[in-house]
Amino acid sequence: MNQDGLVTHAEPVMGTVVSFALHPGELPGPDLRTALQAACAVLQDADRVFSTWDPGSPLSLLRRGAPGSAPPPVMAEVEAACRRARDASGGWFDPWAMPGGYDPTGLVKGWAVGKALRTLDQAGIPAALVNGGGDLAAFGMPGPGRCWRAGIRHPWRASGLAAVIEVHGAVATSASYERGAHLVDPRTGRPGCRAASATVTGPSLAQADALATGLAVGGDAALEVIGGLAGYQAYLIRPDGTESWTPGMQFATG
Amino acid sequence: MRAGAWLVLGGAVAGFLGVLGLHRPASSSALAGGTVTQGPGTQGPGTQGPGTQGPGTQGPGPTASPGRTTTAAGPPGTVTGPVVNYGYGELATRVAISGSRITGVSVPVIRVAEQFSQELADRAIPVLRHEVLAAQSAHIQAVSGATYTSEAYAQSVQAALDKAHFK
Numbered sequence: 002m003n004q005d006g007l008v009t010h011a012e013p014v015m016g017t018v019v020s021f022a023l024h025p026g027e028l029p030g031p032d033l034r035t036a037l038q039a040a041c042a043v044l045q046d047a048d049r050v051f052s053t054w055d056p057g058s059p060l061s062l063l064r065r066g067a068p069g070s071a072p073p074p075v076m077a078e079v080e081a082a083c084r085r086a087r088d089a090s091g092g093w094f095d096p097w098a099m100p101g102g103y104d105p106t107g108l109v110k111g112w113a114v115g116k117a118l119r120t121l122d123q124a125g126i127p128a129a130l131v132n133g134g135g136d137l138a139a140f141g142m143p144g145p146g147r148c149w150r151a152g153i154r155h156p157w158r159a160s161g162l163a164a165v166i167e168v169h170g171a172v173a174t175s176a177s178y179e180r181g182a183h184l185v186d187p188r189t190g191r192p193g194c195r196a197a198s199a200t201v202t203g204p205s206l207a208q209a210d211a212l213a214t215g216l217a218v219g220g221d222a223a224l225e226v227i228g229g230l231a232g233y234q235a236y237l238i239r240p241d242g243t244e245s246w247t248p249g250m251q252f253a254t255g
Numbered sequence: 256m257r258a259g260a261w262l263v264l265g266g267a268v269a270g271f272l273g274v275l276g277l278h279r280p281a282s283s284s285a286l287a288g289g290t291v292t293q294g295p296g297t298q299g300p301g302t303q304g305p306g307t308q309g310p311g312t313q314g315p316g317p318t319a320s321p322g323r324t325t326t327a328a329g330p331p332g333t334v335t336g337p338v339v340n341y342g343y344g345e346l347a348t349r350v351a352i353s354g355s356r357i358t359g360v361s362v363p364v365i366r367v368a369e370q371f372s373q374e375l376a377d378r379a380i381p382v383l384r385h386e387v388l389a390a391q392s393a394h395i396q397a398v399s400g401a402t403y404t405s406e407a408y409a410q411s412v413q414a415a416l417d418k419a420h421f422k
Binding site: 009011016017018020022110130132133134135137139150152154159160170173174175177178198200224 | 295376394395396398399400401402403404405407410411412413414416417
């Protein structure tokens with residue numbers, strides 16, 4: 002527990018590390034641990050189903066069109082979320098336009114982290130933030146009269162921040178600075194990126210994650226699309242370092 | 256090892272650009288909340304090896320051209336980056352590393368467009384160094400960014416935040 006009274010945990014999963022910050026409130030320690038274990042199990046389960054590295058994962062089997070066992074129900078849930086995100090993004094996020102066929106990777110991590118967070122909420126934890134390798138969501142308040150705050154990593158300086166924003170729901174950032182040129186422009190089917198850093202906030206981390214991917218690929222054109230979505234805001238740092246954001250983006254002051 | 260060292264340098268060059276960028280109205284409004292910060296222990300590891308220090312050519316001077324990948328060597332314990340064209344001119348950065356910490360940043364090569372002077376660079380670099388060495392003060396619980404690998408997590412500000420909570 003830190004000086005703010007928050008309990009933290011770091012879970013290696015999905016090829017990254019998922020960080021938890023929990024406000025335990027009056028919840029007994031054993032209940033807190035049980036809730037945390039349940040949230041981590043959600044992440045590990047999602048990793049097993051949606052791994053693109055494991056050739057035997059249900060997603061890999063689906064992508065190969067391999068015959069056999071029926072895909073787990075969560076597959077359809079994620080596919081529906083992908084369809085919503087594709088439509089909302091104006092096509093800048095499109096898992097069906099990826100090389101090698103349907104690839105929901107741009108949404109899955111956000112979806113899983115959001116689901117893990119809901120597990121904590123349902124367990125009676127008063128406030129929590131979960132950060133899935135850079136895509137995060139929170140509920141409650143970390144302390145009396147305070148709200149969760151997240152830094153947006155500086156695109157060219159790993160230890161610097163480009164901005165600080167208040168977290169009301171979900172925050173997802175996409176860029177090519179960590180894992181290289183993995184972003185594919187659905188309009189060309191080729192690697193394409195029009196942002197040094199692309200951040201989207203909103204109520205759903207699954208949608209924010211996907212929209213951030215679309216924003217990174219589409220740049221200003223995608224920013225305009227996201228600006229028209231109810232509940233979602235965007236913050237774009239262009240490759241030349243200039244910035245733009247939608248009017249409702251809540252940058253922290255002080 | 257070598258790639259890691261250049262990553263650190265890339266960050267330093269970009270940091271310098273970021274300092275120049277503070278003069279942009281858009282940037283300064285986004286940064287208005289005291290948002291530039293630095294967590295402890297978050298710099299890349301001291302990854303320079305024997306291979307990363309170029310052969311002893313010379314110090315500052317307009318000798319390299321944009322796109323060249325090597326430049327002057329620095330003293331032992333330092334790594335010097337390539338001369339890069341950053342839009343307003345050309346510069347290279349040199350980073351002093353002690354153990355796993357960056358202990359200093361200097362600019363051995365700089366040629367700037369006329370509206371920017373060496374004096375400006377001299378002012379900018381101490382600001383950058385201040386940012387590099389300052390402790391975290393933004394009162395954040397998390398950092399949003401492109402998904403890092405499990406390995407990169409260890410060097411991230413998020414890891415520093417997580418660690419700070421175990422007391």
